[in-house]
Amino acid sequence: MSDAKIIKARSDFADRNPQSRKYFAEARKYLPGGHTRTVLTHAPFPLVFASGEGSTLTDLDGHLYIDMLGDYTAGLLGHSEHRVIDAVTAVLKTNASVGGIHPAESRLAKLMCERFALDRVRFTNSGTEANLMAITTAMQATGRKRIMVFYGGYHGGILYFASGAAPWNAPYEFVVAPYNDETETIKLITENAESLAAVVIEPMLGSGGCVPTSAEFAKSVFNAAKKVGAVVIADEVMTSRHGAHGMFDLLGVKADITTFGKYIGGGFSFGA
Structure with missing residues (x-):
């Protein structure tokens, strides 16, 4: 034009x-x-x-x-869905912000653990925050500092890799690998074996053009990461709805940590 x-x-x-x-x-x-x-x-x-x-x-x-966007997959149930409104209204009437534990917290945790075959779940305010906490957990667990991500990946406003690591991203030591390039990715994992804390990977590059990965690539990356002692973090914020236990389960692999986003909270600010 x-x-x-x-x-x-x-x-x-x-x-x-x-x-x-x-x-x-x-x-x-x-x-x-x-x-x-x-x-x-x-x-x-x-x-x-x-x-x-x-x-x-x-x-x-x-x-x-x-609406052909669905709030970037966060609004799966549509707008002003009466079941969501009724549930939120009922909780607000009991004063949900009490500065303490609410009974609904463990009920949702139980549902998520059963739905996605999780051991335990930690709630956050967004998918971005969930990914930040997952990365920090991996760094603490391994004593390492480098984080592998992929070109075209998006894990939050400060974890965006459209063209590699950006200056506004969170200040981690990133290793950026080419998505679906098994040879180069395994090479980078091997080269960073002693310093790699985690591999953060989506089963489909959501922001990168909805590019899916293959079972072969996923299995190779998961196995290589585990071989060097790195934590595998599956970002299923956009894709967990695609299978009973998430999209990676359909590919025959299981991550160490899985992150989720807003659609589980009815489109409100939510993560896990």
Whole structure:
């Protein structure tokens, strides 16, 4: 598309969405970039939605959209799903923020352990936080500092590897391997054998274009990591819904630690 056509398309978009434009201009006074979710950034401004119901969204200008995104897999049940609303309302009525233990905590933990064949579960506020805690756990358990990730991988806003390690990522010692390249990945694991604390891997590169891995690659990586004493961390934030025990289970492998995200919390801030 030519530059002129892009400019016209952006102009038409702005003219069609004056309320979103007005909101965004005001929000930028108080929020860096006008919002708090980097992935939503695009020119000339993102749409602002007033409501959602089922599979549709309504923006501030009254336009109705069919939601083909599903909140990046976090909104699997649709918008304003009555069972989610009823459950959340019931908990809020008992004052969920009590500064102590709530009975629902262990009930959900039991359900997750049974559903995904886990030994125990630790809840977090997001998938990003779950991955950070998993990495820290691996470093403490092994006494090592290097973390293997993959080009195109995404494990949170500060664990993003579209083009390798980025300067805004969390300050770990990363080793970035090519996804689905068994020879090079095993070579890197071997070369870093004495310093490698963990291998963080997705069964499908979600942010990297929804590229799935193979059972052969997964088994080779898992076996090589375990051979050198590194912890295997399976990021199943996007993919755990694909199988009874997650997507890696379908490939015949089991990680040492598995991380989960928002869809388990009904789309709210949640991780495990």
